Amino acid sequence: MKNARPKSNYLALNRRLDLKSHLVATFRIESKLPLKEIAQIVAGESSIGTWTEVGTLSESVFKRLSAKVIGLNTKKNLARIAYPIELFEPGNIPQLLSSVSGNIFSMKVVSKLRLVDLDLPLVYINSFAGPAFGIAGVRRKIKIPGRPLIGAIMKPKIGLSWRAHARFAYLCFKGGADLVKDDENLTDLKFNPFTNRVRETLRLARRAERETGEMKICAFNITAPADEMIRRAKYIKSQGGNCAMVDIMTIGFSGLQALRQAKLGLILHGHRAMHSAITRDPERGISMLVIAKLARLAGIDQLHTGTVVGKMAGSVEETVAINSFLKKPWGRIKKVMPIASGGLHPGLIARLYKITGPDVIVNFGGGIHGHPNGTLAGAQAVKEAVLAAVKGTPINKQAEDSPVLKAALKHWK
């Protein structure tokens, strides 16, 4: 994040600005006005400006706090705007969003707007908590070095009783899953109450730990109003659990930050349901890269970033860029483990592994429970596929000695 200065494909403006004391936002702007002019207007509305001159704005405030356009790329309609760091409250993600991605999306003079990227100064980055564990901390906690973690999503995503849920979770763990997670819409429901699910799943996870000699992670979905969410996180902790899952977009960043700041010692697993409502159109909204940066600041240990090869939209380049960001040094903020999730099955692992390397959680829902021989076989097949990918063994060769993997490859061709 050091070099936020526009590169050769940008026309540079305000070259003397000290970027160590500025936050730089990159916008893609579509407007009838020339890019330079509309970029100035966007800079105004997202900092100290309004639509008419006001007597309350002094010359000195204007000089000290106004945002400046520092780079323009007219070919791609990109503008880079630098904001004095005094405009931002340390450690407050909602305030950051209200500033650089607030009213500007509503302006009539802008026909389309996208917040493409954010480059933050070190002092601001370090004002956030970041992940409590991060990639290294989670690996230390569960003692699995050097290979992707295997996640299993309970399916159907909603509808299992708590007993059935825990039983299937046990089969996943037994077959080789390192982590079992609730799906995005399973919270506290009549047929599957949260506390029952937590108690019973943890009981069977411990049994699987004894039987396999491996440590297991249970990611319980605590997505709820922030007060209730923290109560549920405390309940998980009280029962000896090690992880909570949240839907970061539907809870929002004030809830996510409060959860992290409650310091419960739980791994935070971040699902991103609803992100596409804001990230998918490349000309509007906010990029997933920006969302990932904010989630890392807030303190997610593990974040869904796309599969590259599964059922969901999103380009390979985008996911690679996001994963690369999550894994690189960033002030004192720990690294985040990306999660590949959505439509995965054993036949896709080798391709996925080539793109992601070992620091990834590979998540399977249908790709485990849809196995022709059931959930246990499904989890075993996935584990075989992951181990093969890590060793570099071709999947068909691995399948020669593994009937469950062979069956999986035949089932999902």
Place this chain on the structure above:
Amino acid sequence: MKNARPKSNYLALNRRLDLKSHLVATFRIESKLPLKEIAQIVAGESSIGTWTEVGTLSESVFKRLSAKVIGLNTKKNLARIAYPIELFEPGNIPQLLSSVSGNIFSMKVVSKLRLVDLDLPLVYINSFAGPAFGIAGVRRKIKIPGRPLIGAIMKPKIGLSWRAHARFAYLCFKGGADLVKDDENLTDLKFNPFTNRVRETLRLARRAERETGEMKICAFNITAPADEMIRRAKYIKSQGGNCAMVDIMTIGFSGLQALRQAKLGLILHGHRAMHSAITRDPERGISMLVIAKLARLAGIDQLHTGTVVGKMAGSVEETVAINSFLKKPWGRIKKVMPIASGGLHPGLIARLYKITGPDVIVNFGGGIHGHPNGTLAGAQAVKEAVLAAVKGTPINKQAEDSPVLKAALKHWK
């Protein structure tokens, strides 16, 4: 909300479904697949389905919990999907969003998707807190019946010292504002610390109350991580304040619900900065009507819904529909006062009033502080314009006896 059954412009399906026990979502879907087929797929992914058959899904769960397409309008690409109410946790907005507006936005088979509307069954509506005061409660609290409330936004939106902020707030109150609000990105900043601003603004608000004989509302922006947000709300309460402002979109619904559930006895004023990142493209994302419904469930007393006549995008029809929803009976959930904000000045009031009627907060930033004779005159001019609109006096006639209003009308032609 009683009649969620598709009307004549929809092809009706699954007519026997009891809609009292179903939540109905209306989607606009663009896909290469025929509408009926893609609607079924969307219904699956947003309820109990996944991309492949799974052994863990029993016939009885499928029958009881699967979502059903109940209406299709192929001309407008609209589909109405009914979800069994058991799929939803009472009182949990994030879980609702994760279900009906989660992964479906990411599906490759869908090229564009918009959540257009939500019709909720009464039992579900009543599981939420809703506004603590609502329209009637706020009017009772500040003893202003039958006319629009006048709001003043401090400008520049960020940059004033706390002393200057409070002084200008005093002038607004003195001139006739009923409510003074922080802007969306002003929280706790070095040059304007939250606690100083609260103390000094409340002190001068009390002076203005004594001098004018009117009650005043100070809407302090507490947008922050949820734990900190609630601390700030408690601080406002401890200093005798009566209102807190939040940016509902950038804090997110888990934070908003937690704030309401903290039961602090403060009026909650909802700014919607960033909503356009998700609401503006009519073919994607989530409609502002849906956001407004969720904000009302969560417990906002006052909500920004567009000006119809100002600087921000949004159609007249849309704002009228939202305002109409906010003001109509809805289970046991109180009514919400809409706020018109963004680019307003005295010359626009008569037109605005014709559309909104008396139950509205008219907010002015530049339209007060940009007055050629300064903030006090600006507030006086606005008050004159509002009183004229309520009496039905033409604004130019009112201006004959009011130099400040005359100056305002001349300034913003």
